Amino acid sequence: MATLSTTYTLPAPAQADDKFPAVFHHEFLLEQRADPSSYTPSQTPTTVPPQKSTQSALLLHGAGQQYTLVTDHAIPTISKSDEILVKIQAIGLNPVDWKGPAYNFGIPSLPWINGRDLAGTVVQVNDPSSRVRVGDRVLVPSTDYRDIRKAAFQQYAVATHFNAARIPSSASVQASASLGVAFVASVLALGVSLGLDFSKSERCPGPNLVDVVRGIDVDSIPLDVREQCFAAVPVHERLKGGEWIAIWGASTTTGYITLQLAKLAGLKVICVADIARHGSRLHGLGADVLVDRQDPERAVAVIRGVTGGKLRYAIDIVGSETATLLERTLDGSPREDGSHAHLLGLTGLPKERKPGVVYHTVPIKLFHSSREVGEGMVGWLEGLLASGVLVLPEVVRHAGGLGNVNASLEVLRGGSVSGKRIVVDLGE
Ligand SMILES: NC(=O)c1ccc[n+]([C@@H]2O[C@H](COP(=O)([O-])OP(=O)(O)OC[C@H]3O[C@@H](n4cnc5c(N)ncnc54)[C@H](OP(=O)(O)O)[C@@H]3O)[C@@H](O)[C@H]2O)c1
Structure with missing residues (x-):
């Protein structure tokens, strides 16, 4: 068994300086270094x-x-x-x-x-x-x-x-x-596939991953996730604060993290889950609308009603069956700016494609294949944990x-x- 010496020094946070790409938000770097004493010496x-x-x-x-x-x-x-x-x-x-x-x-x-x-x-x-x-x-x-x-x-x-x-x-x-894995999946789904900019969060700013990905060598991105990595490059397609997003499977560990990160970035969040079991916790984490999963047809109708039939972003964390239900809540009609509705499936997507909807998966490999992306994400996670912002x-x-x-x-x-x-x- 390893015996560790008892001479302690505090971590040297400034060492991260030259490793962060210039695109990182200044406050984000400050936040990461906010409280080195909160880490084990x-x-x-x-x-x-x-x-x-x-x-x-x-x-x-x-x-x-x-x-x-x-x-x-x-x-x-x-x-x-x-x-x-x-x-x-x-x-x-x-x-x-x-x-x-x-x-x-x-x-x-x-x-x-x-x-x-x-x-x-x-x-x-x-x-x-x-x-x-x-x-x-x-x-x-x-x-x-x-x-x-x-x-x-x-x-x-x-x-x-x-x-x-x-x-x-x-x-x-x-x-x-x-x-860990739930955090990685949530951040890459929201921040890369759907293009949500976490640097705008007031409580604990994170990375703008669309910019980070654009700064890395394309050839270093694994071929099978490359297309997904650049899915949100067109500005008008990106998920932004103030938008509605529906999460089917909000009581999963990944759902709990996705809800919290979405609220940090200023989204309005509809959570589909067993509300009798999980409603109190989801409400406590900031869910704007709770929809019970026991009657899926009713859930589809409620989501359409709440968003006036105009929902443009949805994430499914359960499977292709619930992704297909969620697809029906999306408005695929053409927008003036040419943008589309977006459906991301963590565990599968609908078999049939609906016109006007763009389908996404999560480029999970990006976390370990790109140092810039990985470092930006774990640095933010350290800030979220040290500040207590992430439950x-x-x-x-x-x-x-x-x-x-x-x-x-x-x-x-x-x-x-x-x-x-x-x-x-x-x-x-
Ligand atoms: N693609 C990727 O890289 C990636 C990464 C992370 C996770 N995932 C996938 O995402 C899924 C969730 O993972 P996790 O670790 O977050 O799960 P988890 O924490 O184990 O999720 C368990 C929860 O799923 C809920 N659930 C089951 N069936 C449901 C349904 N029909 N509608 C709504 N909620 C339902 C259960 O709710 P009740 O209490 O109501 O039963 C339970 O609370 C898994 O399939 C996992 O493989 C994929």
């Missing part, structure tokens, strides 16, 4: 690697199978200057963790290690000028699932410093393991470490934990 940037070469990990040996716990898996090694090694203390469970093996997707080869949300302590840093230091507590959305070193279902994981957000001392590691998802803590992940995924799959994130505790 960091140690000097020396390397403190684990004192052993093997670890426990969960291996997937085939589609349709459970994960197998092994205790002799090699600890992953960092190989690039922007990489760090994290000792994992908590894992947030996402639906994809059981859906991938069940439906045979997202498994590059076998045996494989899965797991997308982790939080823990940095034990090794390659670059001494990295924004993250040994001893920092960080949360990491592990979107780069093709790199087995970065998976969450193991004791140690590799990450890049631009995909690791420092956890403020006001938040626990367990609570912080709950929101964390409710968490159900499961003890038992990696050995309990299979059972916890069964609970998630069963749907009994509703509106909360299951977080598996790996201990110190």
Whole structure:
């Protein structure tokens, strides 16, 4: 086990200066650096690697199978200057963790290690000028699932410093393991696919990702998400403060984050969810209109009524069936400025296309493939957490470490934990 020295220094926030592209809003940078004392004191940037070469990990040996716990898996090694090694203390469970093996997707080869949300302590840093230091507590959305070193279902994981957000001392590691992937999906959906400018937020300004994406080398953007990355370049198509947006599946973890970010940017938000169960929390987070999901036809009628049949932006977080319902709430008739209605599906889109509607997915790869985008997003997340502006998802803590992940995924799959994130505790 790594033993950390007791000499503490505060993080050096000014080091981020030369790494941020000029397009970043000035207040955004100020906000990120607002309160360095709110982070756990960091140690000097020396390397403190684990004192052993093997670890426990969960291996997937085939589609349709459970994960197998092994205790002799090699600890992953960092190989690039922007990489760090994290000792994992908590894992947030996402639906994809059981859906991938069940439906045979997202498994590059076998045996494989899965797991997308982790939080823990940095034990090794390659670059001494990295924004993250040994001893920092960080949360990491592990979107780069093709790199087995970065998976969450193991004791140690590799990450890049631009995909690791420092956890403020006001938040626990367990609570912080709950929101990473949901945050990444929400920010990229709203900020890249729909073009919402977060720098306009008064309470905690974020990045204008349309500008950030335009500043990066096109060839560095993976081909399969390139079109989506530039979908919101035409100014008249972009989602702006004051507009209505409907979210179907607002009680999902991703929905809770999307609602909060949309309100921060000044949108009017319609939330479709089980209102008896989740209405109080959604109302507390600023939802403008609550629509019950129990009667989907009625929900479509209510959304059309509230927006006068003029809705132009909608996000579905449930599946193609509810995306098809949401599509019917959109006004696809041509606008004077030539702009369209926009429907984004996180879990699927309608089979048929409606004229006048532009369909979107979320370019999740952009988070780990672009340092500028990743750094802008985790920097903003640090500001949102330190200032308390972003309310964390409710968490159900499961003890038992990696050995309990299979059972916890069964609970998630069963749907009994509703509106909360299951977080598996790996201990110190
Ligand atoms: N494309 C991507 O990169 C990406 C990224 C993140 C997430 N996702 C996807 O987004 C979805 C949500 O993920 P998550 O982690 O945020 O989910 P989650 O927190 O596990 O969501 C659970 C919630 O879904 C709600 N729900 C189930 N069926 C519903 C329906 N028909 N209408 C409205 N709400 C419904 C449940 O509400 P009740 O309490 O009412 O049952 C429950 O509160 C998943 O399918 C996930 O795979 C995709």
